[in-house]
Amino acid sequence: MSFEFRPGLTIANGQLLSGTGRGTEVHAACFLPQRKVTLDTDLIERPRELRRIVAHEVFHFVWWRLGNPRREEWDSILTRERREGARGELGYSADVLKEGLKPADWKRLSLRWRHYRCESFCDSAAWFFCRGLHSEYTLAPRFRRRRQAFFESLLDGGPLSI
Ligand SMILES: [Zn+2]
Structure with missing residues (x-):
């Protein structure tokens, strides 16, 4: 499973976007077949919240x-x-x-x-x-x-x- 950080995550029309400001803000998204989790870079400054979000995403798998x-x-x-x-x-x-x-x-x-x-x-x-x-x-x-x-x-x- 791989993890990546990208800034300003949003979802619009079912697509995960980064840094566009369009759509609904999200902390993270997971891609089950690709075995990938994308996390918002803001979470790096918030380790407790990062831990909670990572646990949530891992449990999707x-x-x-x-x-x-x-x-x-x-x-x-x-x-x-x-x-x-x-x-x-x-x-x-x-x-x-x-x-x-x-x-x-x-x-x-x-x-x-x-x-x-x-x-x-x-x-x-x-x-x-x-x-x-x-x-x-x-x-x-x-x-x-x-x-x-x-x-x-x-x-x-x-x-x-x-
Ligand atoms: Zn979820």
């Missing part, structure tokens, strides 16, 4: 190879949270997507739902490895504990494929 049984376990955690009215998330990426979900997305496992479950997995992994205070950690502690147990069990299962 873990999710890619995770397999259905573990993915379904993750689904059931999220479905249970929804049933119990859990608000908030453990990162901005998941939070924005969760806010945009409609009841039909949960029911039909829509593309939007699948995007959300992947981002919530990556944000939760980053939280698991970089706990502490962060303004993006808004999920209530009782729901965090279930996610924590999931990641503990995942790591107990041996090395993860990336």
Whole structure:
């Protein structure tokens, strides 16, 4: 897997851009088939945030190879949270997507739902490895504990494929 830093990262029309000022600002992007992660140079000055973002991006590769049984376990955690009215998330990426979900997305496992479950997995992994205070950690502690147990069990299962 390779990592590169580029300045002023944005996404416009599904394309990652650097230094154009167009589109939506992002900290990073990953390219799974190319096994590449691009990070914004601003993160070099913010080592704690860099660690969190790198963990998030690396877990995109873990999710890619995770397999259905573990993915379904993750689904059931999220479905249970929804049933119990859990608000908030453990990162901005998941939070924005969760806010945009409609009841039909949960029911039909829509593309939007699948995007959300992947981002919530990556944000939760980053939280698991970089706990502490962060303004993006808004999920209530009782729901965090279930996610924590999931990641503990995942790591107990041996090395993860990336
Ligand atoms: Zn992500």
